[in-house]
Amino acid sequence: MxxxxxxxxxxxxxxxxxxxxxxxxxxxxxFQFKDSYVGDNSAVGNIVKQLQSGESLKGIELKTKEKPYGMILNYNWIESEQIYKETVINNATYIFALVHNVEWIRFHFNDKEYKITKEEIQTWYGKNLNEVKNEDDLRKLIQKYLKEEQKVNQLIQ
CATH class of the missing domain: 1.20.5 (Single alpha-helices involved in coiled-coils or other helix-helix interfaces)
Structure with a gap:
């Protein structure tokens, strides 16, 4: 017993x-994927699926054969240009903060394409995204800058 x-x-x-x-x-x-590398298919896939419009993601192409490393995100989604811009800024900010060596991202929506570099977005924020330590701080940073439509249009033309 x-x-x-x-x-x-x-x-x-x-x-x-x-x-x-x-x-x-x-x-x-x-943020469990912080400091991942663009060549880590599993980590990158988990990150982008959790981001805004992840359910509309139809494919990811990782460009790792030559520097600068990047990725192409293909979405099957039709929305307004303003929503596209918000998605690009939100998702690029997360990816650049979490994936250590990615330098550029190209976003393909059904009817639009945007390319953004890590240097461009960090200059826009005035902050090194690798220094952001948690999701709450990153979310606050994104929301602060998305409020200014002129600033958004300045980054994404």
């Missing part, structure tokens, strides 16, 4: 630990 109680107690502890570890991983969210 005592062995059975010890076993149930041990099993309960294991279950609690597993649930706790799982909850911590979920809380990390997208």
């Amino acid at each position: 005592k062995q059975r109680i010890k076993f149930l107690f041990f099993l309960t502890l294991v279950v609690i630990l597993l649930i706790g570890c799982s909850a911590n991983k979920d809380q990390e969210g997208i």
